[in-house]
Amino acid sequence: MNAPLALAKNEKEDDSHPYVRPKDAATLILIDRSGSRPKVLVGRRHDKVVFMPGKYVFPGGRVDKTDNRVPVAAPIPPELEASLLRGRPKTEASRARSLAVTAIREACEETGLCLGRKVEDGRAGKLDGVWKPFADNGLLPDPSSLFLIARAITPPGRVRRFDTRFFSAEASAITHRIPGVVHADAELVELVWVEIGSEPLADAHNMTKAVLRQLELRLANGPLRHDAPIPFFHWYDGAMRMDTLTSTS
Template identity: 45%
Template sequence: MSEMTRTELDEAERRDSALGPGPLRPRDAATLILLDRMGGEVRVLMGRRSSRHAFMPGKFVFPGGRTDPADSRVRTAAGLHPDEENRLRAGPGRTSPARARAIALSAIRETYEEAGLLIGRKGAFSTPRPDWQGFADHHVQPSLEAVRFIARAITPPGRVRRYDTRFLGAWREEVAVELPAGGPTNELEELVWLPLGQARQANIPAITRMILEELEKRLAIDSDLRPGMAVPFFRMVGNRFVRDLL
């Protein structure tokens, strides 16, 4: 376990998000670390948030956002690997199978909405949900089979936004359709594929840098992102920001 004091963390994140009284209970969130291993090096997809956002303005981040519980009911070509579902359900808080599925599917949906990348398999798909209509329009069945749990982090108290974020990973070859104009929202103003080392030097939040470091360590021993690997978990315990394993 590695630790950081509350003061040290506040200083590290001072430029990432507005400090001040915020919600006591963090909300579920999901983000997708999409990786490309073509060309002899691993690159990661990142996008720049608008400078108008109160939470991490102007920072480069992975596509993602708040979890929508209704996403658990979206039909998929394949579900989560059982080992990955078990990891997502581990740790504090009650995480049901439906909640774990919603978390993973929210990351898939947000990647479509923010980056125009549809992860899944080509095939007929229908849905009554407007936010999933793009998959139906482009004949893509969402799939969770290759999604991997990379890390979890809970925003410390004292921020204007608090999230219990699950960082998930997938390879670019799992993308069935890439829309040339990007996604239908304007959450991210710029999308770039960066080598992992270069990504760590970009204008990114402190926690994102920690996650990238963890990802590099995992890839060094697990280059294919096998299912069931231990997952780092960052959170405040007392007055210290600690790293545990799930």
């Protein structure tokens, strides 16, 4: 068990709420390696939203009950599924698929950047709602390029709690862009590609910075691998701590 993670003074949260069961959620960290140093995509949240107003965040959100039924261009890699099954609470195989699809859906909804693949069998035409941009372009969501970077569960006592899986993918996996998604009245008002540790991230939520530090370590060791240890941030013994989930966890 690692040392507790300290919250910054301006990030103290109300911990007086009754116990709330964490909801499954997924986040996508897109990586651009075209320059001398890798950059990640973050979006600045609207100042008037309830959750983390004005903060730079990764696109993401909770799992929708229909995410497991959305057809995909390719199944999630067995190695990714194995990574998602590590740790407690236990994740079922069907839920692992949902989490990967959620990360793709949320990124497309919030940033207009969509990870998909062209298909010719007519399945894409059956998509509707938030998936219509995929259908209009003959695409199905493609989770085959995703890697799991971290898992984090919001501490108890918070009014909103999430069991979040942080995925990453290369910017080259973006196959479609929807214009006009990010604007002054949207949930995300600005998108920026930034180096890890750069100025736009100085005021990011403490967990965002903790996950980024772990991603930086992964990137320093070469190409991302599915068999790498997964940092798991959760509340234990009165503090937020980080465990490491390995292939035997």
